[in-house]
Structures are given as C-alpha cells and as structure tokens.
Amino acid sequence: MKTRITELLGIEYPIIQGGMAWVAESHLAAAVSEAGGLGLIGGANAPAEVIRDYIRQVKAATDKPFGVNVMLLSPYADDVAKVVVEEGIKVVTTGAGNPEKYMDMWKAAGIKVIPVVASVALARRMERYGADAVVAEGTESGGHIGEATTMTLVPQVVDAVSIPVIAAGGIGDGRGIAAAFMLGAEAVQMGTRFLVAKECIVHQNYKDRVLKAKDIDSAVTGRSHGHPVRCLRNQMTREYTKLENEGKTFEELEYLTLGALRNAVMEGDVNNGTVMAGQIAGMVSKEQTCKEMIEEMVDQAETLLGHK
Numbered sequence: 406m407k408t409r410i411t412e413l414l415g416i417e418y419p420i421i422q423g424g425m426a427w428v429a430e431s432h433l434a435a436a437v438s439e440a441g442g443l444g445l446i447g448g449a450n451a452p453a454e455v456i457r458d459y460i461r462q463v464k465a466a467t468d469k470p471f472g473v474n475v476m477l478l479s480p481y482a483d484d485v486a487k488v489v490v491e492e493g494i495k496v497v498t499t500g501a502g503n504p505e506k507y508m509d510m511w512k513a514a515g516i517k518v519i520p521v522v523a524s525v526a527l528a529r530r531m532e533r534y535g536a537d538a539v540v541a542e543g544t545e546s547g548g549h550i551g552e553a554t555t556m557t558l559v560p561q562v563v564d565a566v567s568i569p570v571i572a573a574g575g576i577g578d579g580r581g582i583a584a585a586f587m588l589g590a591e592a593v594q595m596g597t598r599f600l601v602a603k604e605c606i607v608h609q610n611y612k613d614r615v616l617k618a619k620d621i622d623s624a625v626t627g628r629s630h631g632h633p634v635r636c637l638r639n640q641m642t643r644e645y646t647k648l649e650n651e652g653k654t655f656e657e658l659e660y661l662t663l664g665a666l667r668n669a670v671m672e673g674d675v676n677n678g679t680v681m682a683g684q685i686a687g688m689v690s691k692e693q694t695c696k697e698m699i700e701e702m703v704d705q706a707e708t709l710l711g712h713k
C-alpha cells in the first residue's frame with residue numbers, strides 16, 4: 406500500500422493515528438509508529454513542556470517516524486508550535502483551526518505540515534500556504550468536528566487539491582481503509598479504533614464505554630456555539646444540551662468539555678466526563694495491540710483492493 410503519503414512520511418503503512426487530546430501521549434504514539442503507521446502526540450491543551458517530555462519519551466522508545474498534532478484552540482499553541490521545531494519533529498498535523506501563522510516557521514525547519522481540514526476551502530488555502538498534505542476529516546469523527554461527512558468531503562477535497570489527501574472520520578477497519586482509497590485518499594487517520602489499543606493509556610472505563618457503544622450512541626454538543634464536539638452520550642451530554650438550550654455561552658460550558666475530558670480519560674469518570682469518540686465506536690469491539698490492529702486492517706484492505 407505504497408502511496409505519496411507513505412513516501413512523504415517514510416512509513417510502512419498508510420495509517421495515521423489521530424492526535425487525540427489527553428489520549429495520544431507517548432505510549433500510544435510510539436506503539437503505532439513501531440507497528441509501521443504514524444504515531445502522533447496530541448498537543449491538546451497541554452503546556453509546551455509536557456509535549457516536549459512526550460516527544461523525548463517517543464524518541465527514546467522508537468526510531469520510527471512520528472509526529473505532533475498542534476491543537477490550535479489551545480492557549481499554549483504558540484509555545485507548542487516552537488517546541489516542535491526545537492525538538493526536530495518531522496511531521497506536524499494541526500486541528501481545530503487555521504495554522505497559517507506557523508507555516509513559514511515549520512516549512513523553514515523542514516517539517517512536513519499536514520493540516521486537518523473539514524472543508525474544501527480550507528484544504529485549498531492550506532495547499533497555497535505550502536501544506537504537504539491535508540487530512541480531510543468528516544463529521545463522523547470524535548472530538549471537535551465539521552459538518553461534512555467523510556463520504557462527501559474526501560472526494561471533493563481530492564478533486565480540489567494536488568497534494569495527497571488523508572481521510573478521517575468513521576474509518577475503523579480494512580473496509581473503511583479500502584473505501585477511503587476508492588474516494589481518492591492516499592492514507593487514513595484513525596482515532597476511535599486506537600482508543601482501545603492495549604498500549605493506549607485511557608482509563609479502562611473509557612475503553613469499556615467504547616467497546617460497548619452502539620451505532621447511534623454518540624451525540625454532538627456545542628453546535629449552537631460553533632464548537633461542535635462528538636462524544637458518547639451520558640449524563641454530561643444531557644446536561645450540556647440542556648444548558649445549551651437555555652442559552653449558556655461556550656465559555657460558561659467549557660468546563661463540561663475539556664476539563665471533563667481529562668476526568669473521563671484519566672479518572673474513568675464516564676458519566677460526568679467527556680467521552681470523545683467517533684461514530685465508528687459501534688464497530689470497535691476488541692482490545693488489541695496497535696500491531697495487531699494495523700496488520701489486521703492492512704490485510705483486509707489489501708484483499709479488498711485486490712492487492713493480494
């Protein structure tokens with residue numbers, strides 16, 4: 406499954422792990438990279454020095470390529486943007502915004518820049534600013550999302566830009582990978598499947614919620630504020646929706662999302678915490694190592710694509 410993305414990133418398989426906030430720390434990133442995909446450290450809302458530590462831990466654990474996701478809504482985004490340069494990171498993805506102001510600095514440092522986009526307009530703009538590829542992320546994804554589905558977004562982005570496109574959102578097995586390739590993608594990014602990886606540090610309660618989730622168990626909070634976030638339904642989503650309907654502002658409700666994400670991931674509070682996961686959670690039903698997941702998915706995709 407060699408594509409422009411495997412060439413660009415120097416990876417064996419066209420599978421990139423999502424830079425999930427609080428979840429994508431050094432163990433998961435190192436395991437995905439060791440297994441031949443591209444592991445990512447999620448910058449999330451963490452201070453830059455935390456990210457620097459994660460970077461050094463991944464460097465110590467693997468010689469394979471890995472990257473960092475810079476979450477652009479983070480108050481520390483400027484600092485994380487500099488740390489990736491200082492640490493000699495080779496691949497940066499960005500989420501939840503437009504990374505234009507960092508592009509020159511990153512390109513000058515020889516970093517491969519891969520913005521996550523949820524629209525054709527931003528994909529085009531990123532290509533003009535020198536992006537090496539884009540992740541076209543559909544609304545099936547967990548966490549902060551756009552409106553277009555993967556099925557509609559990916560081919561439209563593929564038609565609009567010349568740089569390679571990575572599909573994300575609702576992809577959880579080899580069928581999803583093969584389908585994404587049919588739409589013109591040259592790699593996929595996956596988050597939800599890796600949530601239940603053995604190397605993933607999220608609390609077991611969180612993993613169990615994902616493993617037990619059904620097809621329509623996710624909900625989107627924050628749409629009325631322009632910050633839609635997909636997570637599994639629970640007491641928190643009910644409370645959020647009620648307060649949102651009462652007209653509470655995004656700032657007033659922020660404590661229910663990012664702080665509560667930490668509580669779900671670290672403390673296992675899956676009732677009042679934010680259990681971010683994509684719509685594919687209903688199909689994620691077994692804990693495996695990253696290597697087992699990647700090998701199983703690649704095998705299935707190659708068979709479906711007629712490569713073997």
Ligand code: TUI
Binds near residue numbers: 503522542547550551
């Ligand atoms: O960023 C993500 N997913 C995330 S970030 C995150 S942490 C967070 N939690 C709660 C609230 C806010 C952040 C959890 N999950 N995915 C990439 C992504 N980027 N999805 C959608 C977008 C996006 C949306 C609009 C990117 C750019 C954009 O517009 C920028 C512009 O200026 O046009």
